[in-house]
Amino acid sequence: MAETNLDIDTHPTEDISVRDVFGIDTDMVVKGFAERTSRVPELDSTYKFDPDTTLAILAGFSHNRRVMIQGYHGTGKSTHIEQVASRLNWPAVRVNLDSHISRIDLIGKDAIKLKDGKQVTDFQEGILPWALRNPTAIVFDEYDAGRADVMFVIQRVLEVDGKLTLLDQNQVITPHPYFRIFSTANTVGLGDTTGLYHGTQPVSYTHLTLPTIYSV
Ligand SMILES: Nc1ncnc2c1ncn2[C@@H]1O[C@H](COP(=O)(O)OP(=O)(O)OP(=O)(O)O)[C@@H](O)[C@H]1O
Ligand SMILES: [Mg+2]
Numbered sequence: 001m002a003e004t005n006l007d008i009d010t011h012p013t014e015d016i017s018v019r020d021v022f023g024i025d026t027d028m029v030v031k032g033f034a035e036r037t038s039r040v041p042e043l044d045s046t047y048k049f050d051p052d053t054t055l056a057i058l059a060g061f062s063h064n065r066r067v068m069i070q071g072y073h074g075t076g077k078s079t080h081i082e083q084v085a086s087r088l089n090w091p092a093v094r095v096n097l098d099s100h101i102s103r104i105d106l107i108g109k110d111a112i113k114l115k116d117g118k119q120v121t122d123f124q125e126g127i128l129p130w131a132l133r134n135p136t137a138i139v140f141d142e143y144d145a146g147r148a149d150v151m152f153v154i155q156r157v158l159e160v161d162g163k164l165t166l167l168d169q170n171q172v173i174t175p176h177p178y179f180r181i182f183s184t185a186n187t188v189g190l191g192d193t194t195g196l197y198h199g200t201q202p203v204s205y206t207h208l209t210l211p212t213i214y215s216v
Contacts, residue, residue: 006037006091006134008176014089018058021087024051030062032088039091039136041082050080057084061137061180066158068143068183077184081139090180091136095127097146106153107166123169132157132164135178143183157181 012031018024033040053069057080060067069077078094085092095101108126112119131138140146140154157164158181164173 006039006136008134010035010135011178012088012090016088018055022049022051022054022058022084024049024054026055028055028058030058030088033090033135036089037091039093040089041086041092043086044079044083047076047079047083049083050076053080054084057081057182060182061085061088061090064180066181066183068185070185073186078139078141081137081182081184085137090178091134092139093127093131093136094139094141096141097150098142099145099147101150102147103149103153106150107164110168123166128153128157129164129166129173132173132175132179135176137180137182140181140183142185144185 010033012033014032014034015029016032018026018028018030056067057069059065061084069080071077082092082094084090095106104126106126106128108124108129110121111124113122114120115122128138146154153164156162157175162175164175165171166173
């Protein structure tokens with residue numbers, strides 16, 4: 001991950017008319033990036049934007065709000081965020097928080113490497129520190145299925161100036177001004193009451209209250 005660094009000095013300069021680009025009846029203008037870099041999601045020109053959810057996602061991008069999109073399976077939650085990002089030329093990465101992802105996957109780990117014929121330990125950064133340092137949106141899918149150890153890590157970066165401390169590395173990562181966090185979930189964070197989503201966990205109260213916009 002660390003090798004694919006984006007230009008961290010770049011910032012959104014382009015005015016994007018929400019009416020023209022998303023077909024929503026509003027005079028709102030949002031900023032997007034001028035350049036379409038390799039991590040910007042591919043454009044699906046057939047995607048239909050539901051106005052309320054689109055406006056919530058746009059507020060997430062332009063005002064650095066944490067937005068959680070909740071809805072049934074296959075209703076277009078993950079692609080909705082990607083398709084908005086695509087039109088703002090905003091790089092985005094998706095992380096599925098299913099029960100296989102661990103704290104180490106997210107943060108990183110020490111790996112043994114050969115350097116000048118000697119074995120040295122080298123910290124391999126996980127996806128979260130990488131995303132934090134870059135002008136990118138991170139989308140946590142299946143937010144309600146995340147393991148407790150993983151959710152505690154995410155909780156630390158949910159605050160607007162949420163810094164991430166890598167204890168083993170003696171490092172504090174300050175989020176890039178254009179780093180953004182989104183999440184998608186099938187349940188509203190109270191566990192599954194329908195029986196449709198076996199394996200989901202109740203989302204802790206902090207996780208439910210921190211996202212400033214909550215779109216259903
Ligand atoms: N409004 C839309 N316009 C066009 N295509 C859509 C729309 N909504 C969903 N789709 C298509 O439906 C498929 C499922 O969407 P997506 O994976 O985003 O759903 P999801 O809500 O994230 O599902 P899950 O709960 O399984 O994660 C995708 O192929 C997507 O392109
Ligand atoms: Mg999804």
